[in-house]
Amino acid sequence: MRPLALLALCASTVAAAEPPSFTKDVAPILFENCMSCHREGEAAPFPLTSYSEAKKRGALISAVTEARYMPPWHAAPADVRYRDERRLSEEQIGTLKAWVEAGMPEGDPGRLPAPPEFAEGWQLGEPDLVVRMPEAFEVPAEGPDLYRSFAIPLPAGGDRWVRAIEFRPSARGASHHALFFADPSGEALEADSADGGPGFAGMRELRRSERGGGLGGWAVGGAPQMLPDGLARPLPAGSALVVQMHFHPSGKIEREQASLGLYFAPEAPQRTLTGVQTPPLFGRLAGIDIPAGESRYVVKDSFELPIAVDAYGVGGHAHYLCSEMKMTATLPGGEVKTLLWIDRWDFAWQERYYFREPLRLPAGTVLETELIYDNSAANPANPHRPPRHVAWGRGSEDEMGSVSLEVLAAKESELAELRAAQRRQIRQAIANRFLSAISGGSR
Template sequence: MQMVMLLAPLVSLLLAPIGNLPTFAAQIAPIIYRSCTPCHREGEVAPFGLETYPQVKRFASMIKLTTSRRFMPPWKAIAGHGEFVGERTLSSAEIKTIGDWVDNGAPSGDLSQAPKPPKFAAGWQLGTPDLVVEVPTSFEVPADGPDILQNFVIPTSLTADKVVGAIELRPGNPKVVHHALVFLDSNGAARKLDEKTKEPGYQSFGGPGFFPTGSLGGWAPGGTPVWLPDGVGRYFQKGSDIVLQLHYHPTGKAESDRSKIGIYFSRKPVTRLVGGIALENWEIKIPAGEKKYRRASSYVLPKEATFLSVTPHMHLLGREMKADATLPDGKKIPLVWIKEWDFRWQDTFVFKSPIRLPKGTKLEMYSVHDNSDEISTNPFTPPREIFYGEGSNDEMSLCIFEITTEHIPDLLELIADDGRHRKVLERAIELTKKGGG
């Protein structure tokens, strides 16, 4: 009896490949609907829909190519090096199933048995927000040219300080919006930058061009907005302006966008606030033609902290970024590893379980930039020497972490410590500018 039960699954496994070539209805639709359709549907960021059998069949050979190279679904973090919410990856078995299906002529199978394409909630995914803010006027995105990072300054009329538990971006035109970061400014610094330009908002390419007094988090297409863990919130000081940084990728057609953000205040009592610290290297001077330009940065935590997310950031010449933590006892904890950086798919990676790191933990990061003419995103042919900066032709080596601490004063101390780094940074920028011209 025991034997038979053990053998039965084995036998069916051995027989499976013969009678069971993959079909759209049985094996492919579930993979596509889960991993592709959130972006590949009408009015979304991807250039064509993958919602029906004919659509998927039409793109079959490209689907095989882009999945086997792990170019689609776009997810740049290496599996197993950090575990994240909403990971968009296919298993090797799924990639093979897609390949076999395409090689076998992409058969439909019994479509009456196929799962239905997913339905996506129209409107706000997390319900009615407590506060909705909208970019004051539409922004015109040209048909082509480089990607644009536009910072929109949106005044708010909050009369009391608030704690925010979640945000949701509703792109006015999802075809062009590639990702969003939401900063707070209580010093009027962003307004001043905005006043200098004629268009709505102002451009930058790295940070928002000033030192934000807070952050409400980020958004990327194809994901579902998430609440911060219970008891954790983001401080929103009354009177602050929201600075919404939108990353536009031109589509070949002129487009216009006016996006909205929904803000959800914390529903449960909050004992922990979110703050940001960063590992950064500002001494960037990449010789023309250099293929593997490596920079590194490290920091020893002076207090215990719990890590919520990681946001690696480089510009067009970035190739690789890796961050790890080494505990005081020597144990290594992987944080994130991107081997094929793609400026268009920069994400904030939210850890599946927040990572608590004790005082004395060493955080380390390194980055690799490629300034050869072999990299298609190089803004210059022939390549030129590249310096640190926030412009689209400058480079950065920055890894931002969102953290909380058990006691709020510890958080302030950590951020202030990072602030001291920033002061050094400002001096470093001045120096690189003088040196680099």
């Protein structure tokens, strides 16, 4: 066959290939990857559950998936795989695009797959304890995002161990994420009653015990997670449950009075889940001090693991100015693994990323964190116009930052060594701050 004829043949087979249709190709992608948030009563602004709903926004769907703005997933590909990863494949993105370019055909209605079913009720089964925010908090229809914490008293009892907290917000359109803490100090209950309205303003990190009072979190579209068998987080006797929430006004007034289902382990776990935070204390001693206009302010910290650990998950925390954060592990042999890389940090998505398989990190592994802040006017997330000098602080317009790895000591008996190394790291950071203060340096 002459080359030209061959070309013509190829062209005609391509043209004859069916363009993607909604029922056969597009609906399975939307049902699987979008509907957890894009359906009636959930946080996304419109449903994507039928042909007509998808067709109305076809061009936008193609644009936001191609830009990887949707589905929201902020961790760039790393050297670990995460559970419940929300990332479309290049092929899926291509299908959505080709469908829009072909004029968004519906296809054979008989091929429409059954939409996924979302369990009503508690997804993890009947909780051991159900609590509810004592009063409803009114989220206004309009205005800036709101951060508010609520202290929920718990029935008396001894020390408890939490395997999971399932969170059921009532203001489903406005509730974006929630973080849970145990507060045995009474501080949060005091702050809640001192503030006139339900809850208390702000998002200050409560003074946490050395063990870390974090009890996990919830983010829009996320499924509740049960810790693996034998693991649980401590809820010391007499603690209040603190729920720190982020609201994004939805266009109508909504009332938040969330219910929380707590699932307890029958006994204290044999192994202790613990956090390795770099820099420690959310960067309090890292000298964070960002000049107005500085577009690339870098904070680095590292920590050498004195013992072998199994890492379960990773998460970062910073406020509005952070633009990028990364944690790598350099193994004793020199191999470098990226554990978390958020290349476009978005304050609205404070998520934890759990590894599909626990990752063994040998003693001598060096964890390195790099946080980058953009305090220029070009950063659309900058709360100050014009930019202002920003330093470490608990207010949302101050900055902080760290990446935390959730780990188990490979040998429980060695946990004390890890804790001792963490205390040394904090003492060293205090000494460094002191030295730089007396030598007149700002960092």
